[in-house]
Amino acid sequence: MLIRIVASTALCLVSCVTAFSARAADETPPLPHQEWSFDGVFGTYDRASAQRGFQVYKEVCSACHPVKHLYFRNLSDLGYSDDEVKAIAASYQVTNEQPNDQGEMYQRPGRPSDRIPGPFPNDQAARVANNGALPPDLSMIVKARDGGPDYVYGLLTGYKEPPPGFNMLQGMQYDVYFPGHQIAMPPPLSDGAVTFADGTPATVPQMAHDVVTFLTWAAEPNLEPRHRTGFKVTLFLIVVAGLFYAAKRKIWAAAH
Amino acid sequence: MADLAHSNAGGAHPGETRRDFLILTATAIGGVGVAASIWPFIDSLNPSRDTLALSTTEVDLAPVQPGQRLTVAWRGKPVFIDHRTPEEIKAAQDVDVSSLRDPQSDAARVKKPDWLVIVGVCTHLGCIPLGQKTGDDRGPYGGWFCPCHGSVYDTSGRIRQGPAPQNLIVPPYDFTGDTTIKIG
Amino acid sequence: MADTRPGAGSRIIRWIDYRLPFVAMLQHELYEYPTPRNLSYWWNFGSLSGIMLVVMIVTGIFLAMQYTPHADLAFDSVERIMRDVDYGWLLRYAHMNGASMFFALVYIHLFRGLYYGSYKEPRELLWILGVIILILMIATAFMGYVLPWGQMSYWAATVITNLFSAIPLIGQRIVTFLWGGFTVGNPTLNRFYALHYLLPFVILAVVLLHLIALHRFGSNNPLGIDMKGPQDTLPFHPYFTIKDLFGLAVFLLVYSFFVFYAPNFLASSDNYIPANPMQTPNHIVPEWYLLPYYAILRSVPNKLLGVILAFGSIFLLFVVPWLDTSPVRSARFRPIYKWVFWLLVIDVSALGWVGANPPEGLVVTVGQIATLYYFVHFLILFPLLGKLERPRPLPFSIATAVLQGGGGAQLGRAGAPIARP
Numbered sequence: 001m002l003i004r005i006v007a008s009t010a011l012c013l014v015s016c017v018t019a020f021s022a023r024a025a026d027e028t029p030p031l032p033h034q035e036w037s038f039d040g041v042f043g044t045y046d047r048a049s050a051q052r053g054f055q056v057y058k059e060v061c062s063a064c065h066p067v068k069h070l071y072f073r074n075l076s077d078l079g080y081s082d083d084e085v086k087a088i089a090a091s092y093q094v095t096n097e098q099p100n101d102q103g104e105m106y107q108r109p110g111r112p113s114d115r116i117p118g119p120f121p122n123d124q125a126a127r128v129a130n131n132g133a134l135p136p137d138l139s140m141i142v143k144a145r146d147g148g149p150d151y152v153y154g155l156l157t158g159y160k161e162p163p164p165g166f167n168m169l170q171g172m173q174y175d176v177y178f179p180g181h182q183i184a185m186p187p188p189l190s191d192g193a194v195t196f197a198d199g200t201p202a203t204v205p206q207m208a209h210d211v212v213t214f215l216t217w218a219a220e221p222n223l224e225p226r227h228r229t230g231f232k233v234t235l236f237l238i239v240v241a242g243l244f245y246a247a248k249r250k251i252w253a254a255a256h
Numbered sequence: 257m258a259d260l261a262h263s264n265a266g267g268a269h270p271g272e273t274r275r276d277f278l279i280l281t282a283t284a285i286g287g288v289g290v291a292a293s294i295w296p297f298i299d300s301l302n303p304s305r306d307t308l309a310l311s312t313t314e315v316d317l318a319p320v321q322p323g324q325r326l327t328v329a330w331r332g333k334p335v336f337i338d339h340r341t342p343e344e345i346k347a348a349q350d351v352d353v354s355s356l357r358d359p360q361s362d363a364a365r366v367k368k369p370d371w372l373v374i375v376g377v378c379t380h381l382g383c384i385p386l387g388q389k390t391g392d393d394r395g396p397y398g399g400w401f402c403p404c405h406g407s408v409y410d411t412s413g414r415i416r417q418g419p420a421p422q423n424l425i426v427p428p429y430d431f432t433g434d435t436t437i438k439i440g
Numbered sequence: 441m442a443d444t445r446p447g448a449g450s451r452i453i454r455w456i457d458y459r460l461p462f463v464a465m466l467q468h469e470l471y472e473y474p475t476p477r478n479l480s481y482w483w484n485f486g487s488l489s490g491i492m493l494v495v496m497i498v499t500g501i502f503l504a505m506q507y508t509p510h511a512d513l514a515f516d517s518v519e520r521i522m523r524d525v526d527y528g529w530l531l532r533y534a535h536m537n538g539a540s541m542f543f544a545l546v547y548i549h550l551f552r553g554l555y556y557g558s559y560k561e562p563r564e565l566l567w568i569l570g571v572i573i574l575i576l577m578i579a580t581a582f583m584g585y586v587l588p589w590g591q592m593s594y595w596a597a598t599v600i601t602n603l604f605s606a607i608p609l610i611g612q613r614i615v616t617f618l619w620g621g622f623t624v625g626n627p628t629l630n631r632f633y634a635l636h637y638l639l640p641f642v643i644l645a646v647v648l649l650h651l652i653a654l655h656r657f658g659s660n661n662p663l664g665i666d667m668k669g670p671q672d673t674l675p676f677h678p679y680f681t682i683k684d685l686f687g688l689a690v691f692l693l694v695y696s697f698f699v700f701y702a703p704n705f706l707a708s709s710d711n712y713i714p715a716n717p718m719q720t721p722n723h724i725v726p727e728w729y730l731l732p733y734y735a736i737l738r739s740v741p742n743k744l745l746g747v748i749l750a751f752g753s754i755f756l757l758f759v760v761p762w763l764d765t766s767p768v769r770s771a772r773f774r775p776i777y778k779w780v781f782w783l784l785v786i787d788v789s790a791l792g793w794v795g796a797n798p799p800e801g802l803v804v805t806v807g808q809i810a811t812l813y814y815f816v817h818f819l820i821l822f823p824l825l826g827k828l829e830r831p832r833p834l835p836f837s838i839a840t841a842v843l844q845g846g847g848g849a850q851l852g853r854a855g856a857p858i859a860r861p
Contacts, residue, residue: 041701069519073309113309136713140519143704144712179722219712222522222529229530230700236289237696241689243282248682250275255477255674279682286685296527297502304506305524 028177031150034209038149038216041231044224045217047079052196053214054078056207059194061138064130064185066118069139070218073112077221078214085112092117131171133184142212142219149212151177156208159187312440314432317371325388327376330439334376334384335427336400337437340411344398345369348412358423362412365426373429373437374413378402380420385409400424469655474673475680476661478842482556483659484687485549490647491688492542497640499535507587509633511626514589515714533703539581540706541695543729546574554760555781557769558660564761566653571757573646578730578754580639583632585727586624590711595724597624597632603737606744623717663841664770665834672838723798731795732788736814738799739807749811756818763818765826773832777825780817787813 037046054075057067072089076082089110094117100106110117118137120126127134136144145151158176162168172182189204196202217223313330315337320326326337340348348362349369366372378385380402386392387400387409395401396417397410407418414423429439457463506525508517521528550570553559559567586597601618605611620627658667667673674680698705706728710721726734733750740746771778787810794807835841 069516069523071306071309073305074523111312113306113312140712144709146709148709226529226533226700226703230696233696233700234693236285237689237693240282240285240289241686241693243278243285244682244686244689247275247278247282248686250278251678251682255679279678282685296530297498299526300502300528300531301505302526304520304526304528306520307524 028179028181031147031154031177033150034153034212036149036216037213038223041227043227045078046213048198049210049213050078050217051080051214052198052200052207053210053212053217055196056189056194056211057138057214060188060207061211063119064126064135065138066120067116067139067218068118068137070116071112072110072114072116074218074221076112078217082112089114131184135185138215139218142216144219147177149216152215153208153212155183156189156211157205312438314436314438316436318435322370327388328439330375330427335439336372336374336376336388336413336424338372338374338411340370340372344411347398348410351410351412351414356423357415358421360412360414360423365412365414365423367429367431371437372411372413373426373439374424375427376400376424378404378407378420379415379422379424380405380407380418385424470681471675471677473655473676474658474667474670475676476659476667476672476838477674477679478661478663478838479659479680479683480662481683481687482548482552482662484684484691485545485552487684488687488691489542489545489549492538492545493640493643493647496535496538496542497644499531499538500637500640503531503535504637507633509587509630511589511629511715514587514629518588530699533699537695537698537703537706539584540698540727540729541691542577543581545691546577547729550574550757551785553660554784555771555778556660556662557664557764557766557771559761560764560766560769561761562657563653563660566650567761568758569646569650569653571754573643573650574757575754576639576643576646578733580636580643581727581729583636583639586629586632587636588711589629589715591713591715591719591721592708592711592724594624594715594717595720596726597628599724600726601628603747603750606747608744625717660769661838662770662772663835663838664768664773665838665841668837668839725796728792728796731793732791733795735791735795735807736811739794739804739811749815753814756815760818760822763822765823766829766831767826768831768834773834774825774829775832776829780821780825783813784817787817 037044037049057065072085072092075085075088080088089112092110092114093107094110094114095105096108120129123134142148142152147154154177155175158178160174160176162174162181166174166181168174169182172184173186174181175183189207191203194202194207200206311331313328313335315326315328317326317337317339320337320339322339323341324339326339327334328337329335338344345362351362353359353361362369365374376384376388381404383402383404385400385402385407387394393401393403395408397408399411399413399416400409401407402409402418402420405419407420408416409420409424410416412423413426415421427439429437432438453463503521506517506521506528508514518532521532523529525531553567553570582596582600586593601615601624604614604618607614616622618628619625620631658673661667708725708727713721725731733753736753737746737750740749766774766777768774771781790806790810791814794803794810797803799807
């Protein structure tokens, strides 16, 4: 009886796992797993890495990619002080919500309560600037792709020469992990593209690692409260389950 | 109708008290868990972070001439900004504070005497007092007059007549420049 | 007559109870209620399912206070809940993973019923009410999944509503009617939201009927034989209240693992992309609990037949009490069926695997065999096995089986059921 239960549970698990992995596999090599500070049940966001990642986003990616779900005020979660957040916000021009007295929309310096503005006013303008391709919003990208952080890291570091005989379409780049291997985005990272404020050498793997940490935080800012609460809940439930089990045994002793 | 599971006639023996203790402890801790899990639901109804972030408004005062009044929106409510004339300032300062229903000196209600910044919501039942537009009835003290139940405010926004219990509220604000303020 | 015992609180309760016998009913149905003493932990899943329904309703109501049901605003309103509403992430993840838990519990509960013959006379209506609950759950879950308006929300809605176009003659008209437009769009979203809010309360009402039907004859038990007298039973409180509470604690551990540590494990990453009517995702996959029906749908080359068989796989469950011809309830005493049952479990798991993968190669073959087997299992094996099998001798009573580890032999039904007064 027990064996049958275990066997069918195993079968269900296997079918679940293959279901999820089946989607990723299509002559793409397996995605290497990176070590992330937010891995595991005790994971947290490495603030220094996330700040470097924000710098990479700001100086490299934001030329084409918006992060519309982020507000400037969210940056204080990365360790920036209130004054630093105000300064970062003020360095951007944002469109005011209401028109001026002449009925015209106008730009003003950003405030912490504003969303971080994207590089283009709308999708069509973005396509025009990028040969018809639409650079996706990055604020959810880590959750919106199978493989999550490992996938984005793999994509950023996966630019290679196409293998011999591979038919590259015009204007496309070869990337090992991008589905279909042909991506419209040229390799965004190159060694030394950014000078990190904390002096960390800006190699491509380093920048990719940091920007993925930043983007994972952007997609899942509540990971740490979630892990903390989860720890307390789990501990509590283990104690309660133990107590209820002991009570159950005691009560049922009368029945046997 | 005896409850068979809990009959304790003639004194409990150790097995039963231990069982009762277990049940009591388990229920108590379980109850704590239930209570703790109610909090997130209630807290989710508190103002969310995006609402809290929109709690400041900046105003440029330069266009407002002495004697003029400006109304701006702050946290969904009207804020009255009065560029007071010297006469209005004097009238506000020359009042015996102890005679007021809600004693407050004018100095305690302004940062620069020229500028009065108050929330334009009557402290009685919440109507918006008149006095911001030219031609409005400002009441006998030249301040504001609430048409709903007749509350009268002076040139410092203090309650002088009528049913309102408190002076018009001064919101938190700061001068970010000579002629700009940030409310909230 | 007014009871004169002291205590203001209990006097008030007694006053109410005399006029509306609420406490008396609880006493009867929850405290004293005679329950077979040999119930195993497989009997915990009913109460767990009921608790999950309440959890889904409560989290759902609080989410509804923050969600905006408009195609242009829905996705962003969900992100606002996740980021800006205090504990919004907890409400959302609890509701999202709660749906998966709810289905897992109900499926186990259903398979328990299949194994132990809980659907057999006199509990046919109890079973039918359960199938109605399952159908309502599927409808509710489908509509709920559309609400975040992600890519999978939009395209799953498109694919499933398009199924109705298989109906001859009027199919496309029906689909346009369901959509309220020429594609899935804002009108569709709005009506799905209204219905998604409504149906759980319909489920609640059917669960009430389900419980009333249950209490008419009492629970089945692993031996499948009727309760004959007090020696076969235990009062529900405290024996089964404490057992249910323990089961609840263990279940909550599993549930909270998903909510706090793997909240997106069971989800599709595509649903974190805002809906784009101009671009279909590479693989449209429903949530795991709908995969077997999806697999059956795709396994049939004919569109109308595929729709009929997919819906039919659920509606077939209604007639299970009449398909099964076995004279005994529990598979414990059915030497062939106790193995055949596991074939169904494997079959449904295989169908789940098929539904999750693109329909090519081995997946297609397995899908067709598994679909065929599913219908063979119910339509052929159920009637045949009951006739061909020789059941093992049933114990004399629950009490003798439990207390003495086996009792006298008696083939066939073991006495009349205890009817509730």
